[in-house]
Amino acid sequence: MSxxxxxxxxxxxxxxxxxxxxxxxAFLTQFDxxxxxxxxxEIGRDLAIGRPGLAWVIDAYSLAFTAALLAAGALADRxxxxxxxxxxxxxxxxxxxxxxLAWTAPALWVARAGQGLGAALLITGALASIAAAFPxxxxxxxxxxxxxxxxxxxxxxxxxxxxLLASWLGWRAIFxxxxxxxxxxxxxVPRLVGEGRAxxxxxxxxxxxxxxxxxxxxAIESCLQIRTPVRCVVSLAVSLSLALIFASRQxxxxxxxxxxxxxxxxxxxxxVVLLLAxxxxxxxxxxxxxxxxxxxxxxxxxxxxxxxxxxxxxxxVLPLVGGRMIRNFGWRRSFGIALALIVIGNAVLTGAAVAGxxxxxxxxxxMAxxxxxxxxMAxVGAGAALAHPQLSGAIVALAPSxxxxxxxAVTMVARQGGFALGVAVLGVLAPTTPSGAGFAAVFGxxxxxxxxxxxxxxxxxxxxxxxx
Numbered sequence: 001m002s003x004x005x006x007x008x009x010x011x012x013x014x015x016x017x018x019x020x021x022x023x024x025x026a027f028l029t030q031f032d033x034x035x036x037x038x039x040x041x042e043i044g045r046d047l048a049i050g051r052p053g054l055a056w057v058i059d060a061y062s063l064a065f066t067a068a069l070l071a072a073g074a075l076a077d078r079x080x081x082x083x084x085x086x087x088x089x090x091x092x093x094x095x096x097x098x099x100x101l102a103w104t105a106p107a108l109w110v111a112r113a114g115q116g117l118g119a120a121l122l123i124t125g126a127l128a129s130i131a132a133a134f135p136x137x138x139x140x141x142x143x144x145x146x147x148x149x150x151x152x153x154x155x156x157x158x159x160x161x162x163x164l165l166a167s168w169l170g171w172r173a174i175f176x177x178x179x180x181x182x183x184x185x186x187x188x189v190p191r192l193v194g195e196g197r198a199x200x201x202x203x204x205x206x207x208x209x210x211x212x213x214x215x216x217x218x219a220i221e222s223c224l225q226i227r228t229p230v231r232c233v234v235s236l237a238v239s240l241s242l243a244l245i246f247a248s249r250q251x252x253x254x255x256x257x258x259x260x261x262x263x264x265x266x267x268x269x270x271x272v273v274l275l276l277a278x279x280x281x282x283x284x285x286x287x288x289x290x291x292x293x294x295x296x297x298x299x300x301x302x303x304x305x306x307x308x309x310x311x312x313x314x315x316x317v318l319p320l321v322g323g324r325m326i327r328n329f330g331w332r333r334s335f336g337i338a339l340a341l342i343v344i345g346n347a348v349l350t351g352a353a354v355a356g357x358x359x360x361x362x363x364x365x366x367m368a369x370x371x372x373x374x375x376x377m378a379x380v381g382a383g384a385a386l387a388h389p390q391l392s393g394a395i396v397a398l399a400p401s402x403x404x405x406x407x408x409a410v411t412m413v414a415r416q417g418g419f420a421l422g423v424a425v426l427g428v429l430a431p432t433t434p435s436g437a438g439f440a441a442v443f444g445x446x447x448x449x450x451x452x453x454x455x456x457x458x459x460x461x462x463x464x465x466x467x468x
Contacts, residue, residue, distance in 0.1 A: 010139060018133050018192045019143040023150035024181055025089065025126040029119040030151050032096070032178065033061065034158025034312070038290045038305045039171040046171070049105045052224040055427035058287060059220050059420045060109045064116025066416035067213040070257050070409055072124035074204045081128040082195045086186060088121025093182030100175040129193050148389075152319070156312040159290065163305025208249055208257050215242035216417055223424035258410055262399055268410070270459035271394045274335055274387065275411065276418035277453025281342045281446045282384035284422025285349075286311060288430055289377065292353065292439045295431075297370055311377035318385035326390050331460040334386070335394075339454040341383030346447035348376030353440040376443075383450075394460075422449070 036043075036058065044054050076084035095114030102108035130147070134140040165173045218239035225231040250256035262268060289311060293304040325334040352373040392411045399407035429445055431438025 010136065011142060014192070015134070015139065015143075016146075017188075019130075019146045020150070021185060021188045021192055022085075022126040022129060022133070022143070023147035024185055025085065025122045026147050027150040027154045028092065028178055028181055029065075029123045030154035031158045031161070032115060032119070032174075033058070034155055034286065035162030035165070035174050036171075037287045038159050038163040038301050038308070039166040039174065040287065041291055041294065042166060042171050042301065043108075047103070047105050047108060049108075051427050051430060051432060052424075053105050053109075055220075055224055055424050056105075056109050057112060058423045060112040061116040061119070062416050062420040062423070063213065063217055063220065064113040065120050066116075066216065066413055066420070067209055068117045068120030069124065069412050069416075070212070071204050071206075071209055072120040073128070073409075075121070076125050076128050080195045081125050081132065082189060082193050083125075084121050085125025085129060085193075086189060088118045088123070088125055089182050089185045089189075090118070092118030092122050093179055093186075094118075096175045096178035096182070100172040129189075132195075133193050148319075152316045156309070156316045159286070159308040159312060160305040163290075163302045163308075167300070167302040203255055205249070205253060205255070205257050208246060208253075211242050211246040211249065212257070212413075215239050215246060216420065218242065220420050220424045223421060223428060226428050258413070262407060263410060265398060266459055267398050267461070268395060268407075270456040271391055271398065272410065272414045273456035274339070274453045275391050275414035276421075277339060277449045277456070278342065278384055278387055278391070279415055279418030280422030280425070280449040281339075281346060281453070282311075282380055282388075283419045284426050285346065285380065285443065285446045287423050288426055288439065288442055291430065292349075292442075293373070296353065296437075296439070297373070307374065308377070310374045311381040314378065314381035314385040315388070318382055319389040322386035322388075322390050325386065326393075330463040331394060332457050332462050334390070335460065336454060336457040338383045338387035339450050339457060341379045341386070343383075343447050343450035343454060345376045345379030345381075345383060346443045346450060348372055348379065349443040350440050350447060352376060353437055353443055355437075380446075422446075 040054055040057070043049065043057060044051075049057070072084065072088075092115055095111050095118055098111035098114065099108060102111050127147070130140060130143050134143045162174050165177060216239075218235045222232050222235035222239060225235060247260060250258055251260050263272065286308070289308060290301070290304040293299045293307050294301070297304075297307075299307060322334065322338070325337070329337075352369055355369050395407045395411050426442050426445065429441040
């Protein structure tokens with residue numbers, strides 16, 4: 001009898017419950033990024049945070065998440081995957097409570113960094129626990145698919161749910177909402193998931209992690225300080241110096257965090273550029289779309305969250321289409337189509353921003369301008385949905401089989417780093433006063449990043465390389 005014949009028996013209520021509990025961790029780590037985008041103006045008003053400070057509300061989480069992810073896998077293998085999951089969950093829940101109770105900008109930044117650290121341990125422990133909980137390949141695939149669905153729901157519905165929570169209970173409720181699922185994970189995981197460790201324990205390059213974290217953090221700060229040239233140049237110079245020291249250190253280590261030989265492949269470099277382009281051209285734009293909708297269209301937080309479904313729902317329905325495109329057309333054409341949609345969508349949004357709030361004044365022209373904004377958001381979302389899930393597979397397929405884990409780490413660093421830098425740059429370009437027209441520079445820059453990604457597609461083969 002085949003595994004598939006046994007699936008109706010083995011994939012029982014306990015198995016589904018286990019997958020859902022592990023997937024809840026993935027949901028929380030994604031939800032806490034997307035749900036905040038609608039309430040950023042309200043957070044800024046309540047805590048008197050300017051545009052650069054608001055960018056750090058997002059980037060403190062992203063930076064800590066990126067740095068911790070590189071170590072979380074090794075720590076989970078060494079000390080136990082379930083233990084890592086539960087520790088990350090406890091830290092994430094405690095940091096969420098600290099975010100809800102924060103009354104100053106620095107307190108919120110520190111709490112958000114704590115969330116990022118907890119999220120890295122939580123998601124790494126959850127994904128690693130799947131292998132032990134579902135030893136059969138077919139069941140494991142089902143569990144990963146369910147986790148992917150929950151992550152997609154968090155990404156797609158996060159802004160809408162965040163807007164609803166903020167409208168009813170205020171922005172702090174978004175953080176308080178994490179506490180109950182965290183308690184559920186803490187109670188359920190010890191009963192459903194066994195402990196697991198790796199046979200070989202690789203060392204963690206802690207100095208390398210510190211170098212990479214400060215290099216990325218100073219790069220973000222240099223973007224935010226672009227209006228003060230001296231601070232911008234100093235931060236950028238130190239960031240580049242630390243990045244060069246990090247690269248030199250990786251070349252000398254037997255077990256580097258990121259193998260220089262991996263990223264020296266021009267095809268891998270092209271995929272990294274695509275990851276950066278999608279992160280800046282879609283995910284970072286998502287942070288500023290609600291402010292644009294409120295400024296240009298006069299929408300409230302709840303209505304802006306609903307309107308954002310035009311940009312986020314494609315993440316639920318199009319990833320499978322992207323997979324079929326890769327199989328039928330190869331990487332170059334498939335990713336080219338996706339990046340072209342991101343460019344076109346941001347160009348349409350640029351036109352809507354140039355039209356200004358007067359175009360949205362209830363006239364027929366205003367309705368057309370609002371419809372154009374929705375069409376632009378849908379195009380950007382469609383492009384990201386077609387490319388985003390497939391880019392991780394592209395790097396893993398290009399990498400030698402023995403470096404698959406490191407290739408996944410490169411993917412995560414590029415995604416989160418591109419998102420953090422994109423949020424910083426767009427935050428500088430965004431208008432400091434409510435102005436729909438002022439967002440033309442934001443969407444215009446995002447379109448340019450899409451064009452850069454489109455150019456990088458030329459370095460990819462026409463076909464899709466199978467994983468080695």
